Amino acid sequence: MSPAVSVRTAGLVTKGGKTMRHPERRLLVAVDMERYSRRSNLQQYEAQQDFKQLLKKAARDVGLDRVTWTTQQAGDGELAILPRDVPEARVIGRFVPELDRRLRHHNSSRLPAARVRLRVAIHQGMVHLDGANGFPGNAVVHVCRLCEADPVRKALADFPGAGVALVVSTEIYRDVVTEYPEEMRPERFRRVEIAHPDKDFREHAWLCVVDEDISSWEPSQTSPADGPRTRHTAEEGARGGRRSPAAPAEGATSTGTHISTGDIQVRGQNAIGPNATAIGSVGRDVSLGGDGGGR
Incomplete structure (x- = not known):
């Protein structure tokens, strides 16, 4: 059989002698933790524990079962591919606000270094669930680019009391947010440009900081809140990994x-x-x- 010939049977595609499953259209949620790289080892460990528990409880409280989510873990976040039958409006209109509520409550009794604040990006598209080292698909790349973008980082940094900065793709905003205004509150979203010049990525998306008014906020392109991790000093270790202000x-x-x-x-x-x-x-x-x- 020529490598150019594809055979499709029972949900599988055989191409070039390799068999793979058909890609599926799914809702994708990328989550990333603010300022994770600036934490000490112990703080990172504790933040991961809190992160998992907060997502699990927020999902449970709105009738979503995280056990059914297909996830790709990272130390400071995750990429989640949701089941086909999960209502998109419930994820955006109920899960994300509940997550923000829990994060605000969690953070209210903690020092800044121990707080967990999240960037959440939501998109939909075709994705391969049987990749050898992750989930191949342009939709996966797209949602991760949204989550990493400077305007999203800046929005979360500029509203220190918030728990979640949410960014959704143009398709999600058009098909979900604007169609269910009583749940989504589209007036709370701002259109922003997401640009990663080094990756040839430039798209528009819609951003909100949950329960905050960003109507007068300006998404200027600034340095990301997350910077490269610096070496700990003995003084910082004695203080549990907290950094001193930068020296003049x-x-x-x-x-x-x-x-x-x-x-x-x-x-x-x-x-x-x-x-x-x-x-x-x-x-x-x-x-x-x-x-x-x-x-």
């Missing part, structure tokens, strides 16, 4: 993180006070006594 430029005046006087620089939250550490111009550490003097 050398020579700047500060009362907490960085003091520069001549050839002596002092860093750290205890820069003024007992047992602060100074770094001399020749790299020698100088301990400061309780009166701030060197010894």
